[in-house]
Amino acid sequence: MTAQADLAETQLSVRDMTVLFPVGSKLAARAKHEQRFLRAVDGVDLELRKGEALALVGESGSGKSTFALALAGLRAANSGQVTFRGKVLPKHRSKIDQRRIQMVFQDPYSSLNPRLTVGSMLRELIRVHNVVPANQADAYCRELLRLVGLGEDAMKAYPRQFSGGQRQRVAIARALVLKPEVLVADEPVSALDVSVQATILNLLAELRTELGLSLLLISHNLAVVRHLCDRVAVMYLGRIVEVAPAEQLFSDPRHPYTRGLLAAIPRLSADSAREADGGPAVTGDPPSALRIPAGCRFRTRCPIAQARCELDDPALAAGPGSAGHLAACHFAFTEKGD
Amino acid sequence: MSGEGLTGPAGPMLAVDDLRVQISTRRGVVRAVDGISFDVARGEALGLVGESGSGKSMTLRAILGVLPPEAKVTSGQIQLDGTDLVPLSQSDLNKIRGRKISMIFQEPMSALNPVMRVGYQIAEGPRIHLGYSRAKAAERALELMRRVGIPDPERRFRAFPHEFSGGMRQRVMIAIALSCDPEIILCDEPTTALDVTIQDQILRLLARLCRDFGVSLVFVTHDLPVVAQLCQQVAVMYGGQLVERGAVHDVLLNPKHPYTLGLVKSAPDVEVVLESLVPIPGSPPSLVNPPPGCRFHPRCAFAEEDCKVLSTPLRRLPGGRSTACLHYERLEEAAVTDRTEV
Numbered sequence: 001m002t003a004q005a006d007l008a009e010t011q012l013s014v015r016d017m018t019v020l021f022p023v024g025s026k027l028a029a030r031a032k033h034e035q036r037f038l039r040a041v042d043g044v045d046l047e048l049r050k051g052e053a054l055a056l057v058g059e060s061g062s063g064k065s066t067f068a069l070a071l072a073g074l075r076a077a078n079s080g081q082v083t084f085r086g087k088v089l090p091k092h093r094s095k096i097d098q099r100r101i102q103m104v105f106q107d108p109y110s111s112l113n114p115r116l117t118v119g120s121m122l123r124e125l126i127r128v129h130n131v132v133p134a135n136q137a138d139a140y141c142r143e144l145l146r147l148v149g150l151g152e153d154a155m156k157a158y159p160r161q162f163s164g165g166q167r168q169r170v171a172i173a174r175a176l177v178l179k180p181e182v183l184v185a186d187e188p189v190s191a192l193d194v195s196v197q198a199t200i201l202n203l204l205a206e207l208r209t210e211l212g213l214s215l216l217l218i219s220h221n222l223a224v225v226r227h228l229c230d231r232v233a234v235m236y237l238g239r240i241v242e243v244a245p246a247e248q249l250f251s252d253p254r255h256p257y258t259r260g261l262l263a264a265i266p267r268l269s270a271d272s273a274r275e276a277d278g279g280p281a282v283t284g285d286p287p288s289a290l291r292i293p294a295g296c297r298f299r300t301r302c303p304i305a306q307a308r309c310e311l312d313d314p315a316l317a318a319g320p321g322s323a324g325h326l327a328a329c330h331f332a333f334t335e336k337g338d
Numbered sequence: 339m340s341g342e343g344l345t346g347p348a349g350p351m352l353a354v355d356d357l358r359v360q361i362s363t364r365r366g367v368v369r370a371v372d373g374i375s376f377d378v379a380r381g382e383a384l385g386l387v388g389e390s391g392s393g394k395s396m397t398l399r400a401i402l403g404v405l406p407p408e409a410k411v412t413s414g415q416i417q418l419d420g421t422d423l424v425p426l427s428q429s430d431l432n433k434i435r436g437r438k439i440s441m442i443f444q445e446p447m448s449a450l451n452p453v454m455r456v457g458y459q460i461a462e463g464p465r466i467h468l469g470y471s472r473a474k475a476a477e478r479a480l481e482l483m484r485r486v487g488i489p490d491p492e493r494r495f496r497a498f499p500h501e502f503s504g505g506m507r508q509r510v511m512i513a514i515a516l517s518c519d520p521e522i523i524l525c526d527e528p529t530t531a532l533d534v535t536i537q538d539q540i541l542r543l544l545a546r547l548c549r550d551f552g553v554s555l556v557f558v559t560h561d562l563p564v565v566a567q568l569c570q571q572v573a574v575m576y577g578g579q580l581v582e583r584g585a586v587h588d589v590l591l592n593p594k595h596p597y598t599l600g601l602v603k604s605a606p607d608v609e610v611v612l613e614s615l616v617p618i619p620g621s622p623p624s625l626v627n628p629p630p631g632c633r634f635h636p637r638c639a640f641a642e643e644d645c646k647v648l649s650t651p652l653r654r655l656p657g658g659r660s661t662a663c664l665h666y667e668r669l670e671e672a673a674v675t676d677r678t679e680v
Contacts, residue, residue, distance in 0.1 A: 059533040059534070059535060059536075060504075060533055163621065193389045193390055193560065194389065194560050194561075194562075194601060194604060194605050195389055195600065195601065195604050195617055195618040196617070197604070197605075197606075197615075198604035198605075198606075198615035198616065198617035198618075199617040201606070201615055202614055202615055202617065205614070220533060220534060221534075221606075222534070222608055223563075223605075223606040223607055223608045224606050226606070226608055226611055227606040227611060227615065250608065260535060261534065261535060262608070263538075264534045264535045264537070264538035265534055265538075265563070265608050266537075266538075266541065266561070266563035266564045266566060266567040266568075267563050267566060267567070267607065267608060267609055268562060268563050268566045268590055268591070268602070268607050268609070268610075269566065269587075269591065269609060279542075280535070280538050280539040280542050281535060281538050282535040282538070282539075283539070285503045285505055285506065285536070
């Protein structure tokens with residue numbers, strides 16, 4: 001992997017992260033002297049620059065959420081290194097390091113404690129992490145709630161008293177309490193109604209500029225991503241297959257999977273008469289992460305796969321003259337795009 | 339692709355006229371569906387669009403006669419191929435459901451029987467409705483599995499739903515829905531739980547069914563681009579009523595109701611990157627005490643005094659479309675300036 005940005009700019013960098021889930025019975029594994037693993041995240045390199053919004057997209061099961069949890073330190077990675085502003089974060093992060101990366105989860109109906117008022121939820125974090133002195137906690141909470149667009153009376157309310165969009169605002173406030181520098185949002189709008197999605201997306205964009213946050217947005221919705229993000233990383237079966245500035249990725253995708261993914265998105269200006277005729281953009285289901293194909297992992301669904309793809313696992317590499325655009329395909333930069 | 343007169347006699351496949359569904363709750367009577375009318379031609383796909391709570395799923399359930407016990411159709415007609423379904427008894431409906439009309443649900447895992455092999459679930463309909471023998475029904479199931487694109491059907495016939503991926507389960511659902519050659523299929527957000535590449539495969543499959551077999555579809559969703567891809571007609575629902583209806587491209591690219599415009603502007607589209615998304619302010623109306631006049635007026639940027647008092651039934655416009663907005667002309671400038679085509 002080539003250096004894609006000068007180090008001063010890099011906020012967070014991940015090297016060769018792998019997360020494995022053991023599967024099957026432990027006893028059988030011991031008897032046979034082998035443990036089977038599901039390779040959820042399989043050697044991911046990724047850099048997040050200061051103040052940027054980076055999107056991580058991919059199908060369900062591609063390992064996006066597992067990667068996010070490992071990045072935020074909520075789940076241990078089997079290998080790999082997370083570097084925050086040049087400092088390698090240890091396996092067990094200190095409280096200060098924990099504060100730097102905060103998360104917003106997909107479902108605000110299950111990610112908020114139903115027995116705590118919003119105020120006590122926020123105050124608990126302030127107390128544990130000693131964010132501000134106790135006598136300023138309330139004022140700080142109110143300021144945060146104002147920031148995410150909730151009134152002061154939200155302090156005394158329970159999550160059940162809010163609508164889905166408002167809950168997601170509470171979840172965002174909770175993530176911001178600790179004054180993080182990186183916000184990881186895992187599908188923050190996919191559980192919400194269309195008309196509400198826009199308000200949360202706009203809020204994330206505002207917060208990013210106002211607080212100078214770096215944002216890692218995990219989503220399967222490329223329209224959302226295009227709207228909000230500067231760079232996009234595409235993940236497939238635990239590996240990043242393409243990274244590029246958003247405009248470049250949408251206008252000139254280089255990996256066949258990215259091309260298929262883009263072609264599969266329904267468009268408002270679609271011509272329904274045409275749709276039935278062409279074949280699907282990507283055929284078949286993604287293979288199981290228990291049996292990742294040898295060679296290039298996308299070859300089983302790839303329209304341009306060749307003999308070489310079965311043997312050679314393509315590395316994520318930049319094309320000639322495009323340092324910021326990386327793709328893991330043997331033919332990404334040789335064959336003419338589209 | 340209007341599909342008129344391709345098969346059978348003229349007249350719509352499904353005609354819903356002034357349908358009202360009320361639910362009695364402790365807080366009062368919820369008018370979940372409040373006087374909606376639409377029809378679906380043969381071989382045509384109608385998209386029924388709206389936010390959660392707008393009454394779209396209730397409409398589907400009323401058509402199929404599977405409303406929850408506390409909900410009732412209080413007035414209106416549901417003509418399926420000329421027969422009114424509303425007065426029919428459950429046993430009469432049983433002869434129609436699965437046979438002439440079938441349904442695909444959002445969550446295939448909860449709609450399929452987890453302890454029954456999928457082949458038998460697909461074969462069940464033809465056994466009951468068409469009187470097929472066990473062997474003939476199994477053959478039919480295999481044929482259907484091939485048609486919906488389940489690879490290796492002979493082996494998968496004896497598999498259980500949990501052995502299938504989400505997309506494959508939805509294909510099983512579609513095979514079940516198709517098993518007795520229905521004339522119309524009701525789809526309740528069938529692709530919402532699926533990944534975009536799998537959604538694309540399923541949408542193409544449904545579009546092909548419409549075209550090749552003349553099946554009509556009613557497709558409930560909140561996803562406008564999906565409607566644009568699959569459907570020819572669209573009806574937009576708000577607070578239990580229809581607010582706009584017409585050909586998909588007319589309605590979505592040139593909305594004549596502020597709510598439709600709001601939906602279009604709040605949904606990010608991959609092709610058109612707007613400066614910022616414009617959310618619809620406020621929240622959906624209470625269906626117990628809906629606002630007087632136009633139900634959308636409290637959230638509408640174009641509302642005038644008369645919107646607060648006058649009732650707003652759908653009115654016909656030239657070009658085969660209708661709107662419930664009293665001031666739809668005022669939308670035109672807004673639509674033109676905001677959504678310039680690429």
